[in-house]
């Protein structure tokens with residue numbers, strides 16, 4: 001039986017101006033987690049959430065995470081956790097968001113003050129954190145409020161987890177989630193997880209995201225001379241680390257993105273017919289890619305292989321070289337030690353340890369081929385695993401129905417090429433299905449200047465979050481494919 | 482008939498403390514040409530030289546060069562030119578030096594104040610400019626003074642050219658020298674040129690330098706995307722400029738320094754038996770190289786090929802990449818435009834234009850092989866020609882005799898791997914032989930922290946400059962091989 005949502009939707013519309021005021025208040029708090037001097041603002045933002053949630057009648061706790069690693073004089077911002085409803089006859093949905101934001105200053109080129117919500121005549125609401133991730137976080141609060149004021153009972157128990165360090169590595173969060181997901185913990189009774197912290201593939205059609213690539217980031221250092229040398233004096237007499245490094249880096253991947261390291265591509269899960277069928281309906285064109293790329297220098301010329309390459313195939317990028325001359329102008333230095341940086345985006349069924357093993361072996365082999373007296377060292381700098389959920393799980397089918405109800409279209413089923421590490425943390429800690437249900441669109445410019453959230457995305461997005469809770473309360477509990 | 486030098490030498494010894502005081506006064510003037518704020522000090526240094534030379538009875542002129550290119554609000558420091566003696570029966574020797582210095586600050590790691598001469602118990606005189614090039618410049622003044630006070634007549638007419646912008650590209654000097662070397666110009670009657678602005682090969686044995694390599698400096702840019710990209714979002718979909726660039730740079734030279742660009746090595750003049758014979762007597766060992774290199778990662782394992790590789794063979798060095806990630810840490814950027822920097826040290830008989838032509842052709846070919854949609858552009862950033870003089874010219878044989886007289890050993894006949902562009906300027910402008918007659922030793926750390934000049938090198942070097950003037954006055958005017 002389809003849920004009765006009309007009362008809730010009407011209430012969201014009626015409250016929409018006050019929801020925008022709530023977002024304005026949140027954006028006005030510059031809760032920049034990367035900036036030590038802004039830490040009091042991050043704390044202030046946590047208190048704003050505690051206060052709002054308390055007013056809505058939720059049970060709220062502000063949980064301290066202790067001092068910041070490597071900055072022991074600085075306390076980490078608290079995780080704000082809350083529970084709304086505790087009926088044993090209802091399903092329990094755990095939602096996640098973050099209340100910290102990226103740094104921003106008008107001097108970076110913003111058209112408006114970044115920490116003052118500015119709405120233009122097209123309903124674009126500019127401000128740091130509007131879409132990442134204050135809008136979605138407040139969406140949950142708005143949904144509770146609209147239910148209350150419409151007199152509609154929330155059909156699930158809602159657990160909330162809002163952190164304040166996402167933009168600075170989510171320090172301390174993994175352990176916290178691990179503990180609270182255990183029996184007796186705050187999140188112990190979660191039946192499914194929903195994260196709203198990513199974006200639609202385009203601007204018109206909502207999406208549900210069921211996969212993320214992982215990332216193994218490497219450095220490869222070549223060193224020889226005791227100090228940087230002058231190429232006039234030493235050119236021709238010393239084996240140059242930069243020559244060796246560039247020759248090694250040049251063997252890793254070709255122009256069309258094919259990784260040359262044996263074993264890597266062999267680990268990739270084959271595309272099933274079922275999976276392939278997901279790509280055709282997706283609202284995306286090569287023109288969309290060209291626009292975001294700012295050029296037509298693409299590897300593939302069709303939508304399907306392009307999206308697969310972005311979401312479910314590994315890629316290897318060379319990011320740069322540390323220790324070499326990197327300024328403009330002309331310097332005749334022979335750098336003594338140079339460190340190349342590259343990373344591999346990983347996908348099912350690549351094993352991170354095996355990827356490392358293959359990378360180390362290949363780089364060593366390529367370096368040995370050079371016959372150099374220099375020293376070459378390859379290291380993993382960090383690794384984050386890929387994540388894929390089943391888009392057939394009841395958590396996803398419920399969200400799909402909610403999208404259809406609110407927007408009148410079936411959502412795109414998407415993956416992301418980048419990583420959202422907390423996704424994997426929740427999946428592993430709770431053992432439950434995790435859904436990524438974005439509110440913002442592809443043009444929101446999270447992390448850039450002029451970040452914005454469209455009024456439509458915020459208000460209809462609030463309806464979507466509420467509708468999702470209704471559908472997920474009723475959806476038959478299939479576990480998907 | 483050997484010149485009578487005893488009186489002069491004794492006078493140099495007698496005046497040595499006052500010569501050191503003269504150096505102390507010069508070092509105390511921080512005449513840093515690269516630093517706009519120090520321009521008044523550079524001017525002050527020029528006035529110090531004018532005053533000292535005037536006191537010695539020289540005819541001195543301070544010649545303005547006009548505003549600094551690209552900094553029209555800033556006047557270039559003057560060229561201080563002087564003449565001591567104008568007898569038509571004497572030969573005329575033109576000497577060059579520079580009175581500006583490299584930047585220096587105690588915060589860079591100097592053990593003593595850089596602009597305060599500090600002498601240790603081994604006679605090492607620390608201070609910016611001590612060896613580069615105030616010591617040698619003052620050596621000429623000291624030589625005049627010692628001759629005067631010893632009552633020994635200077636056997637040549639001495640022309641001096643001291644500039645104040647050497648460490649910042651000798652702006653405006655080429656045209657000036659070109660004009661003054663013409664008939665009627667200040668340098669028109671020069672019979673030979675002597676430049677003291679380089680260093681011995683080691684610490685014990687003086688050298689005469691008869692060759693310099695040239696340098697053609699290139700940039701190769703690869704661009705594609707409209708802006709830097711996130712490798713999570715775009716890895717696998719875009720052809721990455723950094724991948725292309727690294728693959729192109731990797732084809733230029735191998736680990737053992739062999740340039741892979743067809744046509745380059747073919748232009749190198751063959752080594753004659755006569756030239757080869759110059760290498761054996763040179764006081765240099767692989768241990769010297771290992772020490773200066775700080776490692777044993779050399780291309781060659783013997784002295785002779787090592788010195789040839791440094792002095793008379795071309796080399797290609799990769800200096801770095803502009804536009805890529807160059808910091809420490811891990812950034813997952815796909816740079817939109819990257820510019821590799823490399824240079825080729827050139828030697829006889831390489832033609833600069835042909836080198837460019839071969840480089841452009843090869844880079845284009847290598848890039849085309851990649852089949853990339855990105856754009857690749859290779860450009861010459863600057864070029865300076867190689868220079869070789871005949872070490873058998875009377876200017877050199879005179880200097881060799883002077884070295885034997887003062888130091889009791891035959892000098893090493895050396896080249897330099899780097900360039901001293903003014904050398905070529907003087908040769909071309911005057912049409913006369915140019916000799917490089919260094920005062921400092923290989924350990925003087927010009928351009929580094931703790932620059933110094935040994936007391937012995939300064940005082941015996943002053944004797945050498947004076948003795949050279951005597952021998953060059955008498956040497957039969959053979960033009961060498």
Ligand SMILES: [Zn+2]
Pocket residue numbers: 098132133166197
């Ligand atoms: Zn976010």
Ligand SMILES: [Zn+2]
Pocket residue numbers: 102132167446447
């Ligand atoms: Zn973010």
Ligand SMILES: [Zn+2]
Pocket residue numbers: 579613614647678
């Ligand atoms: Zn110099």
Ligand SMILES: [Zn+2]
Pocket residue numbers: 583613648927928
């Ligand atoms: Zn210098």
